Amino acid sequence: MHKQDFEQLLQEKLATLDKHKQPERDLWPGIELALIKQQDEVRNVHHLNDSAQHSQNPLAREVGKFVMLAAAIALVALVSWKNLMPSKHMITGDELVAALSAQHEEQKSALLIQYQGQTALTQNWQQQLAELDSAAVAIKKALENEPNNMALLKMLQSVHQQQINLIERVHSPKWSQA
Template identity: 45%
Template sequence: MSNFDEQLARHIAELNKEKQPERDLFRGIELGIEAQKDSEANTNNQGVTPKQWMAIAASVCLVTVLWFSAPFAFKLDDPRSDNYALIDAMSTQQQQQVSSLLASYQSTPALTEDWQQQLKELDDAADAIKAALKEDPDNSALIKMLHHVYQQQIALIERVHAPKWQQI
């Protein structure tokens, strides 16, 4: 054994085996026993307090009400969610904006001949994205793609009828 181990063993042997409390502990023990008796008096045979029974009953009532009102709260006959209604509104707004742009540029000659074909291709792309959104109306990537296609449509119409070099 090393010198350190011998010194440690000697110090351990010199320690007092009984530790005396710094204050009287009986009062704390007595209060703990009384609190235990009070809580046992408020519980029934299963160990559940009346407050806990009330909480259990309230949660059962809530679940029951939600269970029976769920068919009325959610439109089960409407396969579209609220997000798809938003997509429909976005599509309607886009159609109105394209129509008004085309009406305002009706007297302005187009700079290219195939711009209507390009606009139709963008319409087809928007229709494909909307078909995918019917399956997954919460897909934010598809919503962003649809918004981008709509922006491209407006930019195409403006570029063909009012290029930047004419606006100077």
């Protein structure tokens, strides 16, 4: 088949298609998940690059390792406990949201205690933290209607990570580390 014949056949087929046909299902959740995944990949690449370019002070590094280890142990303990307990159902979206929120609050509190008394780089960082908190509340409210929506769960996780990054960046800017 020649290119001109193919183009003509393609144009004929396109002309016969129903112009008002709607998708069989809502495509937005899949698009949203793909966008979030793409943003997370870009953010992770930047985070890895930032980490490779500078080193933290030894105390902050040790506390950070401790917080991450404690969070991992808490998550493993929660999952193990849920698997060992005889139950009629698996962990629900509501329980997962509660576990993620609890883990995040522990990590955020540990960072705030670690940086207590240090001068912050900006004055409005607490306002930014509050805005991220209200975003997390809105996502949690949406999760009440769709507790197993993976896109919403990823968004919540992303907001939590943004809060942690904000706290770390305003108290330990990379330009002040040598």
